[in-house]
Amino acid sequence: MNLRERKKQRTRDALLRAALELFATRGYEETTVDDIAAAVDVSQRTFFRYFAGKEETAFFVPRLAEALVVDAVRARPPGEVPLEALRRAVVESWDTIHEAVEDIVPIDLHMRVYRVIESTPALLAAHLRRAAELEEQLAGIIAEREGLDVDADPRPRIVVALFGGVIRVTERLWSAGDDLTMEGLRRLTTAYLDQVGPALAGNWRAEPSP
Amino acid sequence: MNLRERKKQRTRDALLRAALELFATRGYEETTVDDIAAAVDVSQRTFFRYFAGKEETAFFVPRLAEALVVDAVRARPPGEVPLEALRRAVVESWDTIHEAVEDIVPIDLHMRVYRVIESTPALLAAHLRRAAELEEQLAGIIAEREGLDVDADPRPRIVVALFGGVIRVTERLWSAGDDLTMEGLRRLTTAYLDQVGPALAGNWRAEPSP
DNA sequence: TGTCAATTGTCAGCGACTGTCACTAGCCTC
DNA sequence: GAGGCTAGTGACAGTCGCTGACAATTGACA
Numbered sequence: 001m002n003l004r005e006r007k008k009q010r011t012r013d014a015l016l017r018a019a020l021e022l023f024a025t026r027g028y029e030e031t032t033v034d035d036i037a038a039a040v041d042v043s044q045r046t047f048f049r050y051f052a053g054k055e056e057t058a059f060f061v062p063r064l065a066e067a068l069v070v071d072a073v074r075a076r077p078p079g080e081v082p083l084e085a086l087r088r089a090v091v092e093s094w095d096t097i098h099e100a101v102e103d104i105v106p107i108d109l110h111m112r113v114y115r116v117i118e119s120t121p122a123l124l125a126a127h128l129r130r131a132a133e134l135e136e137q138l139a140g141i142i143a144e145r146e147g148l149d150v151d152a153d154p155r156p157r158i159v160v161a162l163f164g165g166v167i168r169v170t171e172r173l174w175s176a177g178d179d180l181t182m183e184g185l186r187r188l189t190t191a192y193l194d195q196v197g198p199a200l201a202g203n204w205r206a207e208p209s210p
Numbered sequence: 211m212n213l214r215e216r217k218k219q220r221t222r223d224a225l226l227r228a229a230l231e232l233f234a235t236r237g238y239e240e241t242t243v244d245d246i247a248a249a250v251d252v253s254q255r256t257f258f259r260y261f262a263g264k265e266e267t268a269f270f271v272p273r274l275a276e277a278l279v280v281d282a283v284r285a286r287p288p289g290e291v292p293l294e295a296l297r298r299a300v301v302e303s304w305d306t307i308h309e310a311v312e313d314i315v316p317i318d319l320h321m322r323v324y325r326v327i328e329s330t331p332a333l334l335a336a337h338l339r340r341a342a343e344l345e346e347q348l349a350g351i352i353a354e355r356e357g358l359d360v361d362a363d364p365r366p367r368i369v370v371a372l373f374g375g376v377i378r379v380t381e382r383l384w385s386a387g388d389d390l391t392m393e394g395l396r397r398l399t400t401a402y403l404d405q406v407g408p409a410l411a412g413n414w415r416a417e418p419s420p
Numbered sequence: 421t422g423t424c425a426a427t428t429g430t431c432a433g434c435g436a437c438t439g440t441c442a443c444t445a446g447c448c449t450c
Numbered sequence: 451g452a453g454g455c456t457a458g459t460g461a462c463a464g465t466c467g468c469t470g471a472c473a474a475t476t477g478a479c480a
Contacts, residue, residue, distance in 0.1 A: 004478075007476095008427085032467085034466085043430075045469090048469080054467070082414070125339035128335065128339055128342060129331065129335035132334075132378075147415065154379075154401065157379045159409050161378065162371070162406075162410070168371070169371050195364045196410075199368040200293065200369065200410065204292070204365060214457075218457095218458080242434090242435060242436085243435075243437085252460090255438090255461080255462095256458085256460075258436090258438080264436070264437095
């Protein structure tokens with residue numbers, strides 16, 4: 001790797017860290033691109049040569065996580081029923097994600113940024129759009145697994161929408177609570193996924209949930 | 211109603227129409243606030259006195275529709291199972307929505323704008339965030355119906371997330387297709403909702419869907 | 421070492437907003 | 451019906467995100 005390349009990598013990293021650190025401490029809207037550039041001592045123009053926009057820095061880590069989830073779903077054995085494949089893929093990929101994130105940014109910083117994402121309207125909106133794109137991708141993968149045409153059969157998109165909905169609910173509750181550990185997220189998510197059946201099937205009043 | 215009040219109402223309406231018309235023909239990003247203000251012959255500053263932002267004009271009609279859906283869910287007889295209540299509320303409120311929209315903006319214009327919303331990344335993101343807020347509200351209503359605590363019992367949020375997910379899928383498919391009628395949306399949505407059970411239950415390969 | 425190409429800074433400009441302030445037009449009272 | 455009062459408006463200046471253009475710099479490679 002060149003000196004030039006290394007230098008680029010360093011500024012990129014520095015910009016990303018500075019941005020996330022500022023978002024986490026001061027807030028997203030309260031941080032200007034000039035602030036980020038100044039923290040790394042480059043011009044504002046240079047920031048925009050590395051990142052398409054302020055938003056892109058906030059979603060750098062989530063983007064990585066999404067890619068890992070997609071891989072994990074692809075790697076699931078074809079014997080599993082779709083919902084099961086999705087569930088195992090996500091729950092099991094969290095460990096991988098944890099490690100991969102640490103290589104880029106302290107996991108603690110990432111979690112503080114994640115809270116900012118969930119509580120900043122502009123970022124939350126962007127997050128949900130990304131999630132929608134991810135769901136579309138997953139629906140395609142599920143359809144392929146089952147040998148179906150996504151556009152002809154509604155079921156792949158339905159399962160993924162259901163699954164994605166539950167994941168988003170648990171992500172939100174998790175980020176709003178105090179237990180910001182991976183273990184806490186895993187517990188919450190599996191508990192919610194276990195309730196999918198009961199939520200659809202039964203008479204709630206007759207059978208209260210734990 | 212005052213002359214003053216009437217005048218205000220007229221500028222508000224004119225701004226809204228001008229904005230939607232421009233969005234539908236030229237596109238959202240291609241329309242500047244100056245364009246909208248110029249079309250009504252007021253200053254840009256005045257536009258911002260009527261609307262919090264360009265985005266707000268695009269979501270004026272959807273906001274109305276959401277309010278009607280909430281009302282419709284509240285009005286459902288308590289005997290219905292949650293998913294059934296949601297389904298009937300939404301499907302039946304479309305007629306009400308149709309009328310209410312016509313009072314403000316030609317329904318045809320609204321539909322063209324809706325297409326723009328679904329195909330403009332910034333607007334789609336905002337739309338999804340609004341949908342998330344609506345889901346949170348509906349979860350509260352459902353929980354109340356069933357006499358549950360939303361934060362203690364996962365099921366209200368799960369059903370609503372599932373339902374919302376299916377609705378969003380069908381909205382997207384509908385807006386991307388050619389049949390932009392209410393009837394088309396109703397058919398598509400009911401067909402998809404009918405597939406929720408099969409999507410979760412069965413072995414897809416053994417029982418292909420229609 | 422000198423040339424070439426990649427990286428960067430500077431500057432100018434657009435579009436969405438916001439605050440400020442003077443001005444105008446409708447309202448209300450005498 | 452003239453006057454003052456105030457809500458509504460326009461004009462102006464400024465912030466912030468972002469982009470294009472051009473010149474200056476810095477590493478790469480012969």
